[in-house]
Amino acid sequence: MAFKFLLLVGLFFVVDGVIAQESVKQSRQESPWAWACRTGRGCVKVAKDSPVEEGDNLDNPTLAGCKLTCNGESTLWPKPRSIISLSKTLISFHPTDIRISRISAPTPKVKSLTNEAIQVLRSVIRKSIPNTQRGRNQTTKETQRPQINIQISIVSGDDRLEMTTDESYNLHVETIFATAATPNSPRSTTSVSITATSFFGARHGIETLSQIMAWDDTLGTMIMLTDVNISDSPAFVHRGLLVDTSRNYVSVPVIKKIIDAMSYDKLNVFHWHLTDTHSFPFVSTREPRLSLYGAYSPAKVYRPEDIKELVHYATVRGVKIVPEFDAPAHVGSGWEWGERAGMGQLALCVNKEPWTTYCVEPPCGILNPVNDNIYSVLSNIYQDMRDLFVSDIFHMGGDEVNFACWNETTEIIDWLKTQGRTEKSKEDFLYLWTYFQNRSLAEVDKAYDNKQPIVLWTSGLTEDGHADKYLDKNRYIIQIWTTGTDESIAQLYRQGFKLIMSNYDAWYFDCGYGQWVGDGPNNWCAPYIGWQKVYENSPRKLIVNFNETFNSRQILGGEAAIWSEQVDSTTIEGKLWPRSSALAERLWTDPDTTWRVAEHRFNHHRERLVQRGIQADALQPEWCHHNDGYCFL
Template sequence: MGFGRVTTLPKTSSQSCISVHTFTIIRVEEMALKFLLLVGLFFVVTDVIAQESVKQLQKSTRQESPWAWACRNGRGCVKVAKDLPVEEGDNLDNPTLAGCKLTCNAESTLWPKPRSIISLSKTLVSFHPTDIRINRISAPTTKVKSLTNEAIQVLRSVIRKSIPNTQRGRNQTAKEPQRPHINIQVSIVSGDERLEMATDESYNLHVETIFATAATPASPRSTTSVSITATSFFGARHGIETLSQIMAWDDTLGAMIMLTDANISDSPAFVHRGLLVDTSRNYVSVPVIKKIIDAMSYDKLNVFHWHLTDTHSFPFVSTREPRLSLYGAYSSAKVYRPEDIKELVHYATVRGVKIVPEFDAPAHVGSGWEWGERAGMGQLALCVNKEPWTTYCVEPPCGILNPVNDNIYSVLSNIYQDMRDLFVSDIFHMGGDEVNFACWNETAEIIDWLKTQGRTDKSKEDFLYLWTYFQNRSLAEVDKAYDNKQPIVLWTSGLTEDGHADKYLDKSRYIIQIWTTGTDESIAQLYRQGFKLIMSNYDAWYFDCGYGQWVGDGPNNWCSPYIGWQKVYENSPSKLIVNFNETYNPRQILGGEAAIWSEQVDSTTIEGKLWPRSSALAERLWTDPDTTWRAAEHRFNHHRERLVQRGIQADALQPEWCHQNDGYCFLESN
């Protein structure tokens, strides 16, 4: 559009007036636009000047803290006044809180504590996240190399989370010549891409810093060399996590700091170190599950046991049997679709975690199974939502599969095939607990079938026979789906009690997960029979215990009281066996899991109920230390702070004063 263009056509006086008027309006609009731009620029410049003035004012008014932290023998890091004498033996070589925490104890702030060779320096160097460089990743396959690159990106993310929001993006105060180049080299031997019980998770971490001096003009900056070697990617990932824990943000220095030198050779005490998360009773969102996996990776926990379905809801979207989630999910938004599960499996693998699916049967079913008769397949599940529920199941709503309906096995086959397609696990959990015989005992179809088998007493043995029939046919469908005979996990139940597990179950196929108390005689019986065991005794490792009653009149739920981290830490699977006067065989005790059943937990509350207690579980299963919780208390308290720093909503353990004054927050025993 040409503002000054004049037409050559003859104009009337009115046309001339209109043309001049239009030109005048356009010029006014142009001037107004320029004015607004100038005003806007003025405010931007003013805001920048104001912000800079605030920064300068903050710098000029910021006063040096009167406090320092001394490493005190028999205590740990203790807050002391800079202008007062310190106690004899106090060490002030690293007087900031972060510096003291990293160097005061032999294990630094590492969690879980390494169980093998460990040598850590007492000196520190400051750095900026951009100083970290990957020199080389040596791996036998491109897939393993890709996983390692992703694990390094997780490390960078963790470091960024360590820096307060107000400091991110700002220039840190570490002077350029003092800041080292941090060169990381990772070497992996095996091409294994999936975590199995036989996977070697050991690693070696070597850190060495060479400081720049006048004698080394070719290297004007210091160099910190980091070498991580491991048999498998999963061991290397653990080494990367350990590296992240010898680093910290130092508020006083306004910079990241790390140990100058370290030498660690480490490996886990148990191959199975897990958490069970129930997402049926209450739905847990995919982003929250990712946060749980994040926290597991910080603790070197390696099994996410996913209790996907139960009688309350069926959120698993089965490609082959879509009616299950259609009928059984709480809503179309509260489901786990195949793409969700694939994403979670990869996310977990990068973080050293294996997702083990559980499909619990024949009990713990109900919602989602109502469509059988409508589809002409008969009753797939019996006594669904039947009352009074106390007669037919352990909690409402009730339901149990119909073992004598052949159609149930084709449906189960489809579920197992879907799970095979989605999960990458060397074990499969078939549940199998809390089977109440009352419903089967009242079902004519069941009683008639038992008669054909020559069983007319309706005795406990008759129903154990029926249960075993179901278990064997279901197992055959699992084997067909997976095209192999991989290990199967079952809960302790009526099939395993009274010392007759070997009558019903093959110890070469079945791993038994213990959920009774840690003193239950069935543990010793199963152990003597040669079964491999996973410990989840509810009196120490059920994290839903100790909350209010949700059915009935009692003030607390069934497994109260609340289980503190100290009891979690002291629950040693190896000692449980020794307490039965048995000789401990590490090949039989695979490890353990803590469980969070979700009657009273969902996405908004689950993190605080899991952490930091899951961290106590993690050190027990990684290190299995001979020492008690008291020896771990200072590191544990600090690790909780680190979890929060990394975005995990972990419950507080003590007042923050205790974290700043190690060793002063406990009662002396009489």
């Protein structure tokens, strides 16, 4: 086996040239280990002098080389929906060998976004190189270095990511090796072509390109596949994460890291739950008293310039930020100024005890729908959000409305009487809630000057099969947070509502931690949800399990949610990743295969996330990454 290994390494060096040879010369002691691509397993660590097992392939015997070439999907995550061909051969290169030969874009804005996306690619490549190896001089003469020429062609001038945006792309890589080395010619030329209808598809192609590249520790150089042909597009248009920044503040730099990681997974929606009863960190230009009264501190706010920066940052990375202003419940901190300003009670039962009577968690608070001043304040909030966010949908929250507070408020009971509602029944309060929803919707439409789609959570307005009584299926998208077996999913589907899945039994990432309102060992939605369950939760299968025919126009996709009672800037990344990557492949590829088939690539992708600076939780001992297929139970 030793002779075979040296022969293969020699062939590898002939292709890859001087960089690989010099890195070996500089190595103090040659490793006794290699990696074999083993049939039915994957990459397995083997001793160079051990007998060759049947089915072993040592064509690319380094760990990085084996990972790139061993499996049919290489190390790509999420798996493309159509891989036409991936080579089993590699070239080595230095980041300076990459040249952008042409960007064809219909508008200056799209060309500018594409140039920024290329800079992100260069940054990602730099992150993959160990600090000790960055900036090392290359000894190969510049004219003999390999050339990697990238061409990008985009058809559409759209620079906004919308639900109708075409995110497909084609990636073609072809390498031609010099037949004879000459002093003035490169040893190889690699042509990379990315074609897409939209910038967002092209950006996904750039991300895929970054994943057919890797740093090889053994060779001391970057390597990449020589030839690739991929035609790819997502299974679902809405592939998101919900991040709550009210219960605990999450800093702008950490939000940027979350968006970075989303881009590595081709997730495209950052659902921003900006405010809640606990704090009001959103700085409203038109209603500045909300954050003045409601933020935890002046340092824990999101100013207009922060939001504009984040929106652009996300757009470059193929992500749109969808703001949520939750109402009429989930309000409290920040609304106390109403009476002081002579506007009456804008929010009721703020901090009222016992909280278990009036809300699902402390502190309580709910808007006062019969105070007309509330609608002028909401109008100003909506206008501020219109000015700052670039989104084709708006999330109005609308869940967990507890009627106890309204039932005890004289002002509300008197108003209901004027409407002929005297029983103080559930139907009376649903009538009041619908009145609020319609009036606030009118303010959203006024602010945005259109009738764009509105997202609401499943709630008392959508249960018991009566959603179409209160809500227009042509205006409202319903986001499901109940369990995946809840019959209301089938009812809403049959009524024709478009749905976004976030069933908490599979996609709530705050589940399984200790109780924070008592001394119990588990919080309300325990147990902890492992990546395997995240991966297996298919929106398509959820619908089929209700004996319904799946309609992709109705099931827009899904989101994982991280509610921040027990999360802040220091802990959020590990709770989101790598589980969000499992969500990403489910929503991009929607494979019929199980998590077991994906485990090799998933374990490797976690390593790649860490390499790129994401504090993703460990999945297994590193030994398992070095020995694919041996860590199953």
